[in-house]
Amino acid sequence: MNTSPIIIIGSGMAAYTLAREFRKLDADTALSIITADAGDAYSKPMLSTAYTQGKSAAQLVNMPADKMREQLKAAILTHTRVMAIDVAAKQIQLADETLAYSKLVLALGADTVKPKLEGDAADAVYSVNDLEDYACFRAAAEGKQRVTIFGGGLIGCEFANDLVNAGYSVDIVHPHPYPLERLVPEAAGMAIKNSLAQLGVRWHSGFATAVNHVAGELVVTLNDGATINTDVALSAIGLRSRIQLANVAGINTQHGIVVDRQLHTNAPDVYALGDCAEVEGHVLPYVLPLMAQARALAATLAGTATAVAYPAMPVVVKTPACPTAVATANQPDGGTWQVNCTEEGVCALYQDAEGKLLGFALTGKETAQRQTLAKLLPPILG
Amino acid sequence: MKTWQCVVCGFIYDEAAGLPEEGIAPGTPWAAIPEDWACPDCGVAKADFDMIEV
Numbered sequence: 001m002n003t004s005p006i007i008i009i010g011s012g013m014a015a016y017t018l019a020r021e022f023r024k025l026d027a028d029t030a031l032s033i034i035t036a037d038a039g040d041a042y043s044k045p046m047l048s049t050a051y052t053q054g055k056s057a058a059q060l061v062n063m064p065a066d067k068m069r070e071q072l073k074a075a076i077l078t079h080t081r082v083m084a085i086d087v088a089a090k091q092i093q094l095a096d097e098t099l100a101y102s103k104l105v106l107a108l109g110a111d112t113v114k115p116k117l118e119g120d121a122a123d124a125v126y127s128v129n130d131l132e133d134y135a136c137f138r139a140a141a142e143g144k145q146r147v148t149i150f151g152g153g154l155i156g157c158e159f160a161n162d163l164v165n166a167g168y169s170v171d172i173v174h175p176h177p178y179p180l181e182r183l184v185p186e187a188a189g190m191a192i193k194n195s196l197a198q199l200g201v202r203w204h205s206g207f208a209t210a211v212n213h214v215a216g217e218l219v220v221t222l223n224d225g226a227t228i229n230t231d232v233a234l235s236a237i238g239l240r241s242r243i244q245l246a247n248v249a250g251i252n253t254q255h256g257i258v259v260d261r262q263l264h265t266n267a268p269d270v271y272a273l274g275d276c277a278e279v280e281g282h283v284l285p286y287v288l289p290l291m292a293q294a295r296a297l298a299a300t301l302a303g304t305a306t307a308v309a310y311p312a313m314p315v316v317v318k319t320p321a322c323p324t325a326v327a328t329a330n331q332p333d334g335g336t337w338q339v340n341c342t343e344e345g346v347c348a349l350y351q352d353a354e355g356k357l358l359g360f361a362l363t364g365k366e367t368a369q370r371q372t373l374a375k376l377l378p379p380i381l382g
Numbered sequence: 383m384k385t386w387q388c389v390v391c392g393f394i395y396d397e398a399a400g401l402p403e404e405g406i407a408p409g410t411p412w413a414a415i416p417e418d419w420a421c422p423d424c425g426v427a428k429a430d431f432d433m434i435e436v
Contacts, residue, residue, distance in 0.1 A: 371403045
């Protein structure tokens with residue numbers, strides 16, 4: 001009889017939600033969680049609204065690691081890195097010991113994309129990917145006035161709004177004429193851009209090429225030679241699934257760790273979920289897909305093989321200056337945007353040639369329709 | 383009437399407004415929402431995370 005535990009690598013929302021769902025179905029099977037972080041449970045989406053909520057990094061902890069051990073009846077190894085996976089021997093290699101697993105779950109998350117920068121302050125650019133990063137950023141911004149954000153994507157816009165609400169003077173550098181261009185049509189992107197500008201956010205077209213220390217402040221140089229004087233620089237130019245650990249172990253990877261609908265990799269008893277997983281071509285680093293994955297995988301691990309299904313899953317952009325909800329089309333090339341703008345906001349519907357709804361982008365009061373419209377959308381994975 | 387916030391995504395449930403599009407009438411107190419209800423924005427179940435009063 002195999003008495004090795006189920007091992008989950010990671011302690012982010014995907015890992016902990018899976019562990020919690022699994023414990024609802026199986027109270028006894030040994031469970032171990034290995035994490036490079038502190039193991040405290042927190043909600044990553046809340047990092048981008050913490051100032052507005054009046055919360056420090058420490059106050060974002062929903063449950064400390066000790067409580068998680070108790071609640072999940074799990075061994076949780078914190079500040080511990082997994083160096084390698086031996087899929088044939090069903091073992092993982094830590095710095096100083098080897099652990100056997102019965103089943104292994106990769107909930108590794110994603111890395112922030114690092115900008116290529118010149119200058120003597122290139123290393124002083126922050127990025128926020130977890131609670132510890134966030135605490136460092138908050139400490140750096142404490143007592144300062146100006147923050148420059150690289151990237152006008154979802155996280156860049158959310159942080160800009162949150163920082164303005166906290167009294168910071170914010171610059172955003174973004175290469176496209178409007179933000180969130182991969183998710184929304186121009187009218188909705190401009191609504192977000194203009195709403196943030198009205199709060200005082202200054203938009204700069206282009207990308208940063210250098211950051212230097214000059215006389216006690218930072219000077220950011222853009223690709224067109226323009227400069228921005230600032231106190232703190234924050235990069236939010238994108239995420240990339242963590243695939244290297246899997247890749248060197250012989251597990252198939254593309255954009256993410258390739259899994260089937262049961263979240264199974266090509267290696268026996270090795271699964272992946274969350275921001276590191278690519279499910280039938282979809283890497284969806286949002287909360288709703290992660291919840292769907294965690295529930296399906298919990299059932300599979302508890303003995304009932306269960307495929308994940310994705311309904312249409314609208315994403316809410318947490319920019320109070322311009323509330324926004326987006327549902328990306330399943331087949332982005334197959335349709336056209338029908339855009340209606342009113343005083344209330346933008347209602348952009350993405351439709352195929354027959355007028356069938358494939359996606360939407362809503363701003364302002366139009367976001368109230370998001371649940372109703374989502375019911376009309378085709379599922380992402382039916 | 384109270385206001386509640388999802389600890390995972392920040393979704394606000396306002397008891398006075400309810401969620402008519404989900405069949406929850408205005409004035410429905412948080413305690414009266416079924417245990418199998420899930421946050422419309424992030425999908426966490428009421429029983430798992432609960433909301434905090436704001």
